[in-house]
Amino acid sequence: MATDNPPIYMVGGSKGGVGKSFVTLALVDYLRRTDVNVVLVETDTTNPDVMKAVHDEIECGSWALLKTEWVMGLSGRFH
Numbered sequence: 001m002a003t004d005n006p007p008i009y010m011v012g013g014s015k016g017g018v019g020k021s022f023v024t025l026a027l028v029d030y031l032r033r034t035d036v037n038v039v040l041v042e043t044d045t046t047n048p049d050v051m052k053a054v055h056d057e058i059e060c061g062s063w064a065l066l067k068t069e070w071v072m073g074l075s076g077r078f079h
Contacts, residue, residue: 012043024050028058 011024024040028050031038040060042051051060 008038021050023054025053028054032058 009027011020011061028038038058040051040058042048042062043065045064048062
């Protein structure tokens with residue numbers, strides 16, 4: 001999928017054990033099978049399990065979100 005503005009998929013939530021990692025791994029698998037270039041940004045610094053699972057296969061990075069970053073939108077304004 002070559003576009004000027006590729007889609008960004010975000011999977012998140014605050015409650016543990018609801019399937020965020022499972023859904024993320026399934027999404028990564030699906031996108032790779034459809035020849036989409038995938039870059040994973042892991043924001044769970046205490047248990048980066050998704051990044052550990054795929055770091056040998058795709059480009060991965062880690063980012064610790066701060067509370068101010070969490071509430072700021074892409075425009076840089078607070079919501």
